[in-house]
Amino acid sequence: MTTPTKGRMIRLSDGSAFSSSKDTILEDLEENNVTLEYHCREGFCGACRCKLISGEVDYTIDPLAFIDDDEILPCCTIPLTDIMLDI
Amino acid sequence: MKYTTFNQQPTDFMVEPMFFGNPVNVARYDQQKHAIFEKLIEKQISFFWRPEEVDVSKDRMDFQSLSEAEKHIFISNLKYQTLLDSVQGRSPNIALLPIVSLPELETWIETWSFFETIHSRSYTHILRNLFTDPSHVFDDIIANDEIKRRAADISKYYDALIFATQLWQTQGEGTHVVDGETHVINMRELKKKLYLCMNSVNALEAIRFYVSFACTFAFAERKLMEGNSKIIRLIARDENLHLTSTQHILNLWAKGKDDPEMAEIAAECEEEAREIFLNAVQQEKEWAHYLFANGSMIGLNEDILCQYVEYIANQRMAAIGLGQPFDVSSNPLPWMNNYLNSDNVQVAPQESEISSYLVGQIDSEVSADDFDEFEL
Numbered sequence: 001m002t003t004p005t006k007g008r009m010i011r012l013s014d015g016s017a018f019s020s021s022k023d024t025i026l027e028d029l030e031e032n033n034v035t036l037e038y039h040c041r042e043g044f045c046g047a048c049r050c051k052l053i054s055g056e057v058d059y060t061i062d063p064l065a066f067i068d069d070d071e072i073l074p075c076c077t078i079p080l081t082d083i084m085l086d087i
Numbered sequence: 088m089k090y091t092t093f094n095q096q097p098t099d100f101m102v103e104p105m106f107f108g109n110p111v112n113v114a115r116y117d118q119q120k121h122a123i124f125e126k127l128i129e130k131q132i133s134f135f136w137r138p139e140e141v142d143v144s145k146d147r148m149d150f151q152s153l154s155e156a157e158k159h160i161f162i163s164n165l166k167y168q169t170l171l172d173s174v175q176g177r178s179p180n181i182a183l184l185p186i187v188s189l190p191e192l193e194t195w196i197e198t199w200s201f202f203e204t205i206h207s208r209s210y211t212h213i214l215r216n217l218f219t220d221p222s223h224v225f226d227d228i229i230a231n232d233e234i235k236r237r238a239a240d241i242s243k244y245y246d247a248l249i250f251a252t253q254l255w256q257t258q259g260e261g262t263h264v265v266d267g268e269t270h271v272i273n274m275r276e277l278k279k280k281l282y283l284c285m286n287s288v289n290a291l292e293a294i295r296f297y298v299s300f301a302c303t304f305a306f307a308e309r310k311l312m313e314g315n316s317k318i319i320r321l322i323a324r325d326e327n328l329h330l331t332s333t334q335h336i337l338n339l340w341a342k343g344k345d346d347p348e349m350a351e352i353a354a355e356c357e358e359e360a361r362e363i364f365l366n367a368v369q370q371e372k373e374w375a376h377y378l379f380a381n382g383s384m385i386g387l388n389e390d391i392l393c394q395y396v397e398y399i400a401n402q403r404m405a406a407i408g409l410g411q412p413f414d415v416s417s418n419p420l421p422w423m424n425n426y427l428n429s430d431n432v433q434v435a436p437q438e439s440e441i442s443s444y445l446v447g448q449i450d451s452e453v454s455a456d457d458f459d460e461f462e463l
């Protein structure tokens with residue numbers, strides 16, 4: 001969380017891309033009118049689960065939801081590098 | 088193997104499986120084989136709430152203004168939820184505590200069940216406010232065929248596991264005749280029953296509440312029954328956490344990260360697990376049909392509710408490796424998410440009189456670190 005993480009590129013599998021400016025990846029997606037499912041927005045329900053194709057993220061809280069090794073929870077992550085999501 | 092409340096043998100919990108290993112002795116949380124359960128306990132306790140904190144008195148007037156069809160929808164849903172929480176308030180304890188082998192998981196199960204009893208008590212709180220004497224509502228739960236059919240399906244996997252465990256713990260492995268019926272008890276069978284039971288609980292908490300939640304929040308969208316909606320939001324937040332716990336258990340098994348025999352059983356019983364889920368989906372759709380039999384409510388109808396059930400089922404089945412069998416790619420009730428969001432649960436007290444002062448304060452001030460020294 002010490003690395004500045006704004007201004008990273010978030011790319012989606014449909015080819016669209018934008019740069020991060022919010023507190024979580026989910027908020028960045030919403031800011032750019034990408035609809036992603038969410039319930040808790042606190043990392044414990046898993047509703048926002050999605051595949052991280054490339055890049056690295058950091059968690060803003062300790063996530064409790066079950067995720068697979070290649071998945072992230074956008075509601076409680078920020079991009080550490082440019083990232084590509086399977087959305 | 089006979090159950091003992093304090094196993095005198097020294098046990099290394101770091102090598103025990105979640106279930107059917109050695110019985111737990113010391114309730115210690117300094118070493119955790121699966122730390123996730125300790126984190127779930129912390130989170131669940133941080134959610135603590137009391138039904139009495141939510142003022143439901145305005146709902147009484149709202150209820151009088153509902154159409155007969157809407158009253159049927161509202162009350163039937165409360166009956167169904169009462170059934171679900173009656174089962175959930177006791178069954179994880181009775182079915183799982185006698186066979187659990189990890190202290191953090193044992194305490195999670197107790198914490199989880201305890202919160203179900205809060206849910207149960209909240210239905211009495213809601214109904215007492217609507218009716219001077221709500222007993223006819225409760226009495227109908229064991230008379231109403233629509234509800235009874237669901238009850239049978241929900242409790243049967245629990246009951247099968249509980250009975251087999253009792254035979255095993257009193258008579259050991261072998262073939263036992265009870266009341267003229269023959270029962271073959273061996274570890275493989277016990278574990279299979281546990282696996283199916285866990286899938287049934289997972290499906291229950293994954294989708295069985297959501298038809299009812301959708302109706303509640305559709306009323307709230309019209310500014311009706313908002314006290315009730317506040318309570319249901321607190322319940323929904325807890326349910327999401329419970330669901331996460333059974334998803335973890337099922338995935339730990341399936342991925343071979345716990346008991347290797349459970350990984351085999353998971354592979355062997357995948358079809359049965361899928362059937363349990365699909366059957367729950369079907370029953371929820373039938374429930375939507377029953378709710379709207381006397382007429383719809385504004386903002387919802389049977390069709391859209393069934394699509395929502397399929398949408399939620401896709402997500403929840405994918406989370407436990409059962410794929411996405413339904414063809415619904417976008418959320419047909421997007422406004423639902425605003426109510427399932429845990430941030431929104433703590434609104435300003437004046438908004439609907441939740442003294443969520445207490446609830447809100449705990450939630451915002453407790454971080455995972457605060458519980459580092461936490462012991463029961």
Ligand code: FES
Nearest residue numbers: 041043046048075
């Ligand atoms: S919305 Fe619940 S985990 Fe992201």
Ligand SMILES: [Fe+2]
Nearest residue numbers: 172175203206
């Ligand atoms: Fe519950």
Ligand SMILES: [Fe+2]
Nearest residue numbers: 175292326329
């Ligand atoms: Fe629950």
